[in-house]
Amino acid sequence: MRTTTTCVAVLAAMLAAGCEEDKKTAEGPGTPGASASAAALTPNAAATTAGAKASADAATTFAKRLGEAFAAHDAAKAAALFSADAVTQLMGDADVGHDRAAVQKDFAETFERYKDASIHVGRIWTSKTASVVEFEFAGTRSAGEMFGTKVSEKPVGLVGAMVLTFDDAGLAKTEHEYIDIATNVGQVEPKLLPEGVKVRPSTQALPAGSDVIESKGTPDEAKNVDVANKLFAALDTHKAEDVVGPMTDDYVYEDFTRAGPLKKAETQQTATAFFAALPDLKVTSKPVQFGAGSYVVTEAVLDGTFKGAMSPFKPTNKPVTLHVLDVVELKDGKVTKEWSYANNAEFFAQIGVMKLHAPTTAGAGPSGATGATH
Numbered sequence: 001m002r003t004t005t006t007c008v009a010v011l012a013a014m015l016a017a018g019c020e021e022d023k024k025t026a027e028g029p030g031t032p033g034a035s036a037s038a039a040a041l042t043p044n045a046a047a048t049t050a051g052a053k054a055s056a057d058a059a060t061t062f063a064k065r066l067g068e069a070f071a072a073h074d075a076a077k078a079a080a081l082f083s084a085d086a087v088t089q090l091m092g093d094a095d096v097g098h099d100r101a102a103v104q105k106d107f108a109e110t111f112e113r114y115k116d117a118s119i120h121v122g123r124i125w126t127s128k129t130a131s132v133v134e135f136e137f138a139g140t141r142s143a144g145e146m147f148g149t150k151v152s153e154k155p156v157g158l159v160g161a162m163v164l165t166f167d168d169a170g171l172a173k174t175e176h177e178y179i180d181i182a183t184n185v186g187q188v189e190p191k192l193l194p195e196g197v198k199v200r201p202s203t204q205a206l207p208a209g210s211d212v213i214e215s216k217g218t219p220d221e222a223k224n225v226d227v228a229n230k231l232f233a234a235l236d237t238h239k240a241e242d243v244v245g246p247m248t249d250d251y252v253y254e255d256f257t258r259a260g261p262l263k264k265a266e267t268q269q270t271a272t273a274f275f276a277a278l279p280d281l282k283v284t285s286k287p288v289q290f291g292a293g294s295y296v297v298t299e300a301v302l303d304g305t306f307k308g309a310m311s312p313f314k315p316t317n318k319p320v321t322l323h324v325l326d327v328v329e330l331k332d333g334k335v336t337k338e339w340s341y342a343n344n345a346e347f348f349a350q351i352g353v354m355k356l357h358a359p360t361t362a363g364a365g366p367s368g369a370t371g372a373t374h
Contacts, residue, residue: 091178091325122206136205146192158187178324243271244271248331250264
């Protein structure tokens with residue numbers, strides 16, 4: 001899921017947040033179950049099966065009806081947007097949801113935990129093989145227990161995105177949800193995060209409006225994808241200067257696992273630190289990638305070994321797998337803005353900073369199955 005962002009977003013995730021364990025489900029506005037492996041759920045593969053589609057109509061209808069279900073706090077209505085055998089995954093968590101019943105249970109848990117839970121849909125990017133729906137989840141987390149710690153009632157608000165494929169009936173067949181559980185936890189009780197880790201304050205604002213951008217398969221879109229893939233190549237060669245090479249001077253990088261945005265120079269510094277921490281980092285797959293207008297959307301899987309120090313964490317020499325969703329906007333062949341969506345809990349669990357219990361049925365937020373949240 002990234003280009004230059006892939007690198008930066010994942011690094012930011014490592015540097016900026018932490019997560020804790022829950023007895024039942026992952027925190028956040030989530031989907032049913034999450035698995036650490038993208039192999040369990042690959043939108044591209046699903047989209048090649050008979051009847052799969054991800055049209056603008058399917059994605060916008062899904063998003064509209066999901067918002068209505070949230071407004072009514074109707075778990076059954078939300079679950080009805082998914083096929084009976086839907087496969088849903090909160091990226092970075094350990095379970096995969098396999099049916100509509102699991103989706104409904106997750107939504108019900110979210111509505112119980114967040115009495116005023118709401119979801120606002122941001123931008124929607126669509127292609128013939130997959131669609132991405134950006135969202136903002138907000139609500140008041142009820143007082144009670146979080147990862148074994150008593151917490152008071154707190155407002156939360158965070159941005160995420162879901163990667164979706166649809167069947168012939170327009171129902172969600174597969175869903176990958178990207179939302180930072182660490183941010184969710186940190187907004188409720190910062191003491192649950194590793195020392196020195198800071199997260200983004202609660203927000204109820206969408207990142208950049210609510211446009212629907214459809215892939216047309218134009219030559220310009222293909223050129224934009226080529227630029228994005230040059231950034232991915234820079235991740236494999238570990239050249240931080242190449243990571244920022246295609247960026248404009250006023251480039252801004254918005255990683256929703258971080259406390260705030262990065263500028264071009266800061267992005268290069270982050271990339272340099274990232275390559276030092278994971279000297280064997282490689283982009284191993286891109287389950288979804290397409291150009292849509294001036295944007296390129298990329299879902300990616302990265303593998304590496306945590307061999308170098310990355311404050312505040314010491315190297316473990318353990319292998320890590322990271323999942324990221326990256327969106328870049330280009331103008332005249334240059335990247336002007338970038339938005340990254342990931343789940344820091346994935347990295348922290350793999351390096352032993354926290355324990356993450358596999359959700360029994362749901363993931364974390366208003367993604368395809370805005371199911372259980374912490």
